[in-house]
Amino acid sequence: MSANLSALQEKYLQAKAKNLALDMTRGKPGAEQLDLSLDMLNLVTAIDYKTAKGEDPRNYGGLDGIAETKEFFREFLETDSADEVIVGGNSSLTLMHDTIAKCISHGTVDSAKPWGKEEKIKFLCPAPGYDRHFAITEHFGFELITIEMTNQGPDMDMVEKLVASDASIKGIWIVPKYNNPMGTSVSDEVVDRLAKMTTAAADFRIFWDNAYTVHHLSDNEDVVKNLLHACKANNNANRVFIYGSTSKITFAGAGIAAMGGSVANMDWMRKHLSFSTIGPDKINQVRHARFFGNYDGLKKHMKKHAALIKPKFDIVIDILQKNLGGKNLATWTNPNGGYFISLNTNEGCAKRVVKLAAEAGVKLTAAGATFPYGKDPKDQNIRLAPTLPSVEEIKLAMEIVCLCVELADAEKNA
């Protein structure tokens, strides 16, 4: 055994002896972030609850939201009109799941038949990506095709080649800005190529989950080109479904979600929604609309979030740099926004790192979770979620993560 390996093992045993219980698994806002929106709970009361137009939000009706939240999400999702927006319940994940469910049961406006009547459906999954996206399409029995993520977005050479020839490929998952887990954003070129590419399936759909569109961590904000505009310019207006929510803006469990797209797509969704609901919770929409005031109010609010979580991202990056920098053991992202840092170990080490960290009291997202079927072909990607723990907890956790990276690598080369 090399001196290095035994020294690392010694250090690891010492770390383990501390009996820590730290969690960096999920992208949950911290309590102090939730506190930023507490005033919202006081903005609708027994004597003051009506919409901006003076309508009563307490009764049934209003399938796709009240006017002021539709306008809010028109700006948020960057659509051209409020008709291109549907405001839903508390979860954009539900809207995505339900869109796919309706594609399966009935087909899109451009489908010859319901997706469920096709022999086989395939879906493109740029990876590393968001496990809950991949899980929806796996749950419905689609074949998931991994697309390599570059710093510009999905590998478009591969995307274009696949969708041009295979009509069973019906869609692609994309988080355009500050994506999960890399924190990078798609380039203008990727947007243009997505909008323009020829697809063998006439009903190909881009699921554009703009979850982090206002979640900047720096004044150097990423700007993503408007995909709906690009699709319209290329006569592919129906190609994209856009999603967003206030889950990581107000309350993660009690925010409001919305989707956007061409009027044809939104009318299709409204028609299907009319069978499953009479309408969303409009009182919570009033609460949100009053809290933000307008879109500038949202931007100011997001700066408060950034002030709280930027130090957490900084400490992760600092410790990674201090402990692993220049050692050829790992690379990591340093995003301008979003909720995650993506750590890549050398090949074949990620699972071992996550296991070692868990045994030393630091829970990390399962290795492989960021890939289709939970399988990272190179076993190297680890998603770090720094928002929920405190700075002190992150310090402790990251020292251990770095130690585990060193140890796993040394074990492998022993």
Add this chain to the structure above:
Amino acid sequence: MSANLSALQEKYLQAKAKNLALDMTRGKPGAEQLDLSLDMLNLVTAIDYKTAKGEDPRNYGGLDGIAETKEFFREFLETDSADEVIVGGNSSLTLMHDTIAKCISHGTVDSAKPWGKEEKIKFLCPAPGYDRHFAITEHFGFELITIEMTNQGPDMDMVEKLVASDASIKGIWIVPKYNNPMGTSVSDEVVDRLAKMTTAAADFRIFWDNAYTVHHLSDNEDVVKNLLHACKANNNANRVFIYGSTSKITFAGAGIAAMGGSVANMDWMRKHLSFSTIGPDKINQVRHARFFGNYDGLKKHMKKHAALIKPKFDIVIDILQKNLGGKNLATWTNPNGGYFISLNTNEGCAKRVVKLAAEAGVKLTAAGATFPYGKDPKDQNIRLAPTLPSVEEIKLAMEIVCLCVELADAEKNA
């Protein structure tokens, strides 16, 4: 033309000249009913928002609800444990739709394959019944089979005969108490026969929409036998999905909904829900739990509703009795609870009555809406929804409705 017909036509023209604009179409609570729950909006504030156990409801998590609302709905849905309950978003209709969607995409715990992979699916629709139920199953392409409603519930001789021999019949819609539109409740015998009957389909499901379980209009409350218990006693524990919500208890747009059933059924639903949501709006659940306090609080609250809407039901019945009583022109129900009165004209008159009333400024639910495919084979059923208009408006509207019944009948016999 008979003297009677011309006299009725004369009266109708006079009524029309009043240019009324009245609406008795949908089962919406009136504004004064919504006012009963206004205090709920003050019960969660920026400094006081936690669950009974002191948990923070603002973040992600809690797939099937917080403890106190699960317990509340355990009583409401009459299940044996909180594990037999899932608390969802703001709509029980959504829970019903989604249950069926999951049966189609994946099948129940007792299905050999997903319903969507079957050649044909049929569904039993006791009628007159709730149009939105029928619409869900029609939307998914099921064949709807009309079952006659008796005062005891669905015609069980027919139900038993059909389900025993036809494995493509996968379920039945039932509103057990104060049903829409008749206001009647199922008898103990119907409950027992539903629980006991032999079904050719191993995965046959009863969709038990207990929408009006606490919506009494009289101290003479209907009591419905517990179907889940009866199913368990007959080794058919998975046969029933139970639904309910506070839509017509607190706020129709911003209430909370829940479903119940065997642990196997609820675990099945929880598993599927885990792909489509991270959890429901828990803050609104805190609000509701605090508002009711406990189940007795709910009962007291419902008495306030009854005090507001009973006079509306009474005036409908009074005017029907005064104008149509003893004339062999129509029959109607006089329910102990619920949201509707069902009016049956003589055969072949309902559409004409609704049209005449509309032209005289009184909007009624479309004739036929209470039957599968919107087609009432005898063209005689009209659903009256008295909760939204004021007593004065109902008086005006019902005088016209009665006149239209007389006129339509006279026209037919002319």
